[in-house]
Amino acid sequence: MKVIQLIGLFTLLPYLAIAQEVQITNIQMKGQDMIINYNLIDERIDRSYSMHLYTSLDNFIQPVEKVSGDVGVDISVGANKTIVWNVKDELETFNDGIKVEIKGQVYVPFIELDGVEEGMILKRGKITDIRWTGGRGDNILNVDLYQGDKLVRGLGELPNTGDAMLKIPNNIPPGKNYRYKISDERNRDEVVFSPTFEVKRKFPLLIKAGSGITLGVFGYYLVKSLIPVNEPDISSPPFPEQ
Secondary structure (H helix, E strand, C coil), rough: CCCCEEEEEEEEEEEEEECEEEEEEEEEEECCCEEEEEEEEEECCCCEEEEEEEEEEHHHCCCCCCECCEEEEEEEEEEEEEEEEEHHHHHHCCCCCEEEEEEECCCCCCCEEECCCCCCCCCCCCCCEEEEEEECCEEEEEEEEEEECCEEEEEEEEEEECCEECCCCCCCCEEEEEEEEEEECCCCCCCCECCCCCEEECCCCCHHHHHHHHHHHHHHHHHHHHHHCCHHHHHHHCCCCC
């Protein structure tokens, strides 16, 4: 792999004539990763954006996919943002100079999600009722379970009926910072993340361990009672010695 030239460009779609700007502050290669640092500036600090990375390899048509960091939907305004592009996973090789471009637009959720609150506890194997409004009537929605930015499990497809019952699989590790990702099957830019929640076991681990100990002790005594033991017969006293 040979990187001859890296040029940072930006495109930010105008919104209500309020000052907005993307400043690419640094681009560097670190191993097989390209690290892009940028500032996302807006007078409205409560606004968020959908941010995607494009390259000159396809004339900036499709966003790259093997990215992490401050990229995707619901990116808050602020400085010191970072996008990490895993070039090796995305491309087999390239020998020419490559230009990169960050494109962004104001993030407007395509549905309004209800039924999941920040910090709530969901137990494995139990059903949670979620509700939402918006979207087209013929939407097919994909539901995925994430922990932070990491995809944990796809949970299948849903028709856009406005409500659904979701269940956390029993083999999902307990932990915090889980969230649902709901996306439109037809439009990759229409994505909504739920607030983060905690996943716990259906039954506490201590109860399971205690049950095992009780059964183990019971089994021990049961087996012990079935083992013949050579003990003296003391049903009657011995005759006195002559």
